[in-house]
Amino acid sequence: xxxxxxxxxxxxxxxxxxxxxxxxxxxxxxxxxxxxxxxxxxxxxxxxxxxxxxxxxxxxxxxxxxxxxxxxxxxxxxxxxxxxxxxxxxxxxxxxxxxxxxxxxxxxxxxxxxxxxxxxxxxxxxxxxxxxxxxxxxx
Numbered sequence: 001x002x003x004x005x006x007x008x009x010x011x012x013x014x015x016x017x018x019x020x021x022x023x024x025x026x027x028x029x030x031x032x033x034x035x036x037x038x039x040x041x042x043x044x045x046x047x048x049x050x051x052x053x054x055x056x057x058x059x060x061x062x063x064x065x066x067x068x069x070x071x072x073x074x075x076x077x078x079x080x081x082x083x084x085x086x087x088x089x090x091x092x093x094x095x096x097x098x099x100x101x102x103x104x105x106x107x108x109x110x111x112x113x114x115x116x117x118x119x120x121x122x123x124x125x126x127x128x129x130x131x132x133x134x135x136x137x138x139x
Contacts, residue, residue, distance in 0.1 A: 029051075
């Protein structure tokens with residue numbers, strides 16, 4: 001298959017992108033919930049920045065999601081579910097960190113599946129997020 005045709009398919013990309021958008025919003029929400037309990041001003045600022053960053057990632061996905069009117073009802077499920085794994089505990093920062101790590105792994109897999117021409121908008125968002133995550137995540 002050529003680089004001008006997607007290997008993944010528009011329906012699959014639409015599902016993936018909509019789910020990623022919701023997960024990014026959930027991570028932003030968890031980080032925002034942790035603000036009140038943060039002990040220092042510096043920690044509050046760091047949490048607020050991280051929450052804003054994940055909110056921006058959700059907006060990135062909003063801009064590239066393929067509009068599939070015949071599947072909108074089926075795909076609307078992603079607008080109303082909580083995909084963030086809360087089995088890691090009650091700490092909102094830990095939940096957000098684990099969800100972010102899982103999402104970055106998913107994004108890396110997607111990056112390898114995407115084709116440079118057909119999936120260029122999706123690749124652009126993946127690259128923006130992955131580069132920023134490498135810079136902002138302590139390892």
